[in-house]
Amino acid sequence: MARYGKDHKQATRRRIIETAGRRFKSDGVDGSGIATLMADAGLTNGAFYAHFDSKEDLLASTVAAQLQAQREQFGEQAAHGGVEQFVRSYLSPQHRDDYEDGCPSAALLEEIGRCSAQTRQAYTEGLLAVIEAIAQPSATGDPQAARVRSLTRFAMMVGTLQLSRALADPELSDAVLEQGVRNILTLLAAPQEPAD
């Protein structure tokens, strides 16, 4: 064996992915250079390619890890506080002002939309797993339709959070978040299949 234990390299890789997730979310993918990403993990730029094939490879791994962490977090929130508390927490000023620890979809959706089909595939699968974790377990009828409803409500929460981040007027931003909560609760209470 070499100078490190057999789990050392794997642990380093996980650490890079973890700090890169925070950096990507706060500064954007194009705004985060390899040297900075590695410095965040306590390393120098040269070691990067011992762990990843390319920057896009890191992005795909990071997105998958972020979504997995979100799935666990949302699952707990939904189990403890119910759906309403989850919605209030997502559409809160605290979440709006915290890019680093916030929702990866809200921070990276646009850039993911412009990525390769492979990266988008990884995103799609990870997001569907998140959706399963927060979906109403009591949902009746077609499970595929219930999945689409949850996914769409989630997209609407993402858009609301993104707009609240872009608005320059803090009061307006707060009001949009509050209205967003009302809208999502309205959708959750509405009859789900009108006429068909």
Place this chain on the structure above:
Amino acid sequence: MARYGKDHKQATRRRIIETAGRRFKSDGVDGSGIATLMADAGLTNGAFYAHFDSKEDLLASTVAAQLQAQREQFGEQAAHGGVEQFVRSYLSPQHRDDYEDGCPSAALLEEIGRCSAQTRQAYTEGLLAVIEAIAQPSATGDPQAARVRSLTRFAMMVGTLQLSRALADPELSDAVLEQGVRNILTLLAAPQEPAD
């Protein structure tokens, strides 16, 4: 006078802003270099700084122009086809697949969120003007509350379009757009101020 008429430079500036809007929306701001932006307008890179102070100056001007064009377009759509047709058109596969001619908010919201306060101020004002153009003229009660409701519904449409662009599964993407239309129509039909 010089070799061009007195409106020539102004017309060139408008042309740069117009082509830059399309390029920014399809390739992203960081993905669009000055040389490419100028070539799109039939010019070379050197002429850029006779028209704009910096790339961010162009971005702010472009965002303002894009929102003004969208205000006119949405105003016509809402007047001719009503709100429902406007929603169906916004959340359509055609719009999803057309970045260049599509909604500037859907393409640039994330990047705007990371911009200077000045650029975000320009965005906020332009977007509020768009919202005025599509707001229900028959809206009752507090006009500020009606504005927030319209803005939030719009944010939700933006998020739905963005997610449909990021999903790798075309059928799922279509289904999310359709569910998005249903959700927005549900919100439009819902009583607007439950209990207060």
Place this chain on the structure above:
DNA sequence: TGTACATCAGTGAACGCGCGTTCACTGATGTAC
């Protein structure tokens, strides 16, 4: 009418810089004997 000059939108080469990526090297450890 003809010539010399002023104007200024646009050209295109060059600037320094930071990017993603490569690679020869380091040095702490485990293994062989």
Place this chain on the structure above:
DNA sequence: TGTACATCAGTGAACGCGCGTTCACTGATGTAC
């Protein structure tokens, strides 16, 4: 136990490249006389 060697995660300088930005220059036009 002691010495020589193999391993390999990580270092740090260097690569070519395209970025945003600058600037001396061009050349078609209008003006002066």
